[in-house]
Amino acid sequence: MADKVGGIKKQSGKKQFGHPDFYKLLEQMANLHSRKNHDYAGTSDPLKNLRACERLNLEPFLGVMVRLQDKWSRLEEFVKSGQLMVKDESVLDTLMDNAVYSLLGIILYKEQQKKGR
Template identity: 35%
Template sequence: MASKKVLQIFDDLIELHKAKDADYAGGDALSNFRVAEKFGVPAWKGAAIRMADKWSRFVSLMGVEGPRVKEESIDDTLKDLAVYAIIVLALRGERKEDIAL
């Protein structure tokens, strides 16, 4: 049986994604990630690069008593990482030629 806490986190991530989507996307929910394609980078790789940025922030936050930017805690960073991972999966699924990579 699934953990109630884990399921609650999944529900929270859905709401987070919807809220951020409303701020960024407009008509295409992943349009802000597709911008990478204008520079010759597949959208899923662009999203993976954003994951790397969030990972770097997570590692940095682990080394300090608390975040200097109060608006983004360690938990906020981990939530962003989780959503980015799902976005990478979704974007990879759109491009058959990238699936084998």
């Protein structure tokens, strides 16, 4: 029988290994994805906003890579300067966005591979 621990299903009686905060962050990541997906993609296609890259003849997977690079560039500048000028997005927010984009990138990459692109 499966239980839910930190929003993640696990087999009953089996110990989960890893830092407990990791599983809490996975749940937070899922919640963030759900909220942002509501605002960006609506209910028709959960990847609609990412697929918009196709209008520019760019594979959605590559579009996600561009978004990830933007976020990493922001973090790199923070490391160099020690400050963020945009106060609405913290370092933790940027890292969480990168985690979500990475998972979305996996989904889109797998789709791309299935299509033989």
